Amino acid sequence: MGKSRRTIPEELLLLALDPTTGTTAQPQSLDLGLAGAQLVELALAGRIAPDGDRIAVVVPRPTGDPTLDCALELLRRRGAPVRAVHWIGGPRLGLRQTYLSHLERCGMVHAVAGQMCGVLPTTRYQATETAISREIRSRLDSAIRTGVPPDPRTAALAALAHAVGLGKHLYPGNEGRSSRSRLRDLIRHDPMGGLVAHAVMDVQNGVAAQPRRSPATATATATARKPDRVTAAETGPGRIPMQPRRGSMARAVAH
Template sequence: MGRSRRTIPEELLLLALDPTTGTTAQPQSLDLGLAGAQLVELALAGRIAPDGDRIAVVMPRPTGDPTLDSALELLRRRGSPVRAVHWIGGPRLGLRQTYLTHLERCGMVHAVEGQMCGVLPTTRYQATETAISREIRARLDNAIRTGVPPDPRTAALAALAHAVGLGKHLYPGNEGRSSRSRLRDLIRHDPMGGLVAHAVMDVQNGVAAQPRRAQAAGAGPVRQPAGRATAQPAAGVPVQSRHGHGSMARVGAR
C-alpha cells in the first residue's frame, strides 16, 4: 500500500464495505458522507477551516492526495467560503466509485468481475488487507465500549458513519441498539466532524435553506440519519455496475 495512514474517506468506505457480498452499505448516502469526509480530512491537514456553517480555504497548497486535492481546488475556485450543506449536497456522481478505484490502486481492495443474470457486467470489491478493516472497526468499538473521548479522526469517522446510516450495518439488531446510540453520541467529540455530519443529515432531510452556526461540542440535539424510507439495507446491497454512474446490480454472497 505504501502508506501508514488512511484518509477518513478511505476508512469510511472500508467500514461500509460488506465483506460477504463485496458491496457497500447505504450507497445513496455514502456519496454524501465521502464528500463530507473529504472536508474533515482537508481540515485536519490544515487546508480548510470552518467559518460558522461555512468552509473556507486557508492554505491552497496540495496535500499530495489526488482525490483530496481535486476537492481542495474546487473549494479554492469558489473564491469565498461555501456552506458545508451546499458543498456536500452538490453533484457528487461517481465519488464512491472514485474511491473504490483508489482503494484498488492502493491495494486495499480487489475488484471481482461478474455478471447479473448472466448478462449485465458487475463488480464486487473484497478487502485484501482485512487487518486494516478490523483495526478501523476496533477503534470505533473501543470508543463506544469505554466511553473515553476518541481522537479527532475516530470521532469524525464515527460522526460520519452515523450520519450516513451505517449504525445498523455495523451494530445490527436489538442487541446493537445501545452501540448505535453511543455511536451517535460520539458526534460531539469533534466540532468539524460534527459540523460536517450535521450537514450530511441536513442534505438527506432536504434542509439547506436556513444557515446554521456551528454548535459547540455537546450542544443541541443530534439528528437521526435521514432517508430510511429510501435507503437500501446493509445486507444484500447491490453491487457496482460498470455501465452507469453509481447504478448497482444485485449479486449473491461469494
C-alpha cells in the same frame, strides 16, 4: 500528505464494505459521506477551517493526495466560504468509484466481476487486507465501549458513520441498539466532524436550503423527518435533486 496514513474517506469506505457480499452499505448516503469525509481530512491537514456553518480555505497548498487536492482546488475557486450542506449536496459523480479504484491499486480490495439479473455487468469489491478493516472497526468499538474521548480522526469517522446510516450495518439488531446510540453520541467529540455529519444528514432530509440555527435544532429536525425521505438539496444552478436513485442500464458498481 504522505500515503502512509489512510484518509478518512478511505476508512469510511472500508467500514461500509460488506466482507461477505463485496457490496457497500448505504450507497446513496455513503456518497454524501465521502464528500464530507474529504472536508474533515482537509481540515485535519490544516487546509480548511469551519466558519460558522461554512467552510473556508485557509491554506491552499496541495496536500499531495490528488483526490483531496481536487476538492481543495474546487473550494479555493469558490473565492468565499461555502456552506457545508451546499458543498456536500453538490454533484460528486464517481467519487465512490474513485476511492474504490484507489483502494484496489493499494492492494486493500480486489475487484470481482459479475452480473446483475444475468444481464447487467457489475463489479464487487472484496477486502484483501482484512487486518486493516479490523483495526478501523476496533477503534470505533473501543471508543464506544470505554467511553474515553477518541482522537479527532476516530471521532470524525464515528460521526460520519452515524450520519450515513452505517450504525445498523456495524451494530445490527436489538443487541446493537446501545452501541448505535453511543456511536451517535461520539459526534460531539470533533467540531469539524460534527459540522460535516450534520450537513450530511441535512442534505438527506432535504433541509439544505435553510441556514443551520444550532446543532440541537438540526438534530430535532432530522429526527422528525423520515430518514429515507430525500428531496432536492438545492434548486440553484449547478445543483442536482438529491433523490433516491432508480435502476440504470449503466455499469453497476458495488452497492
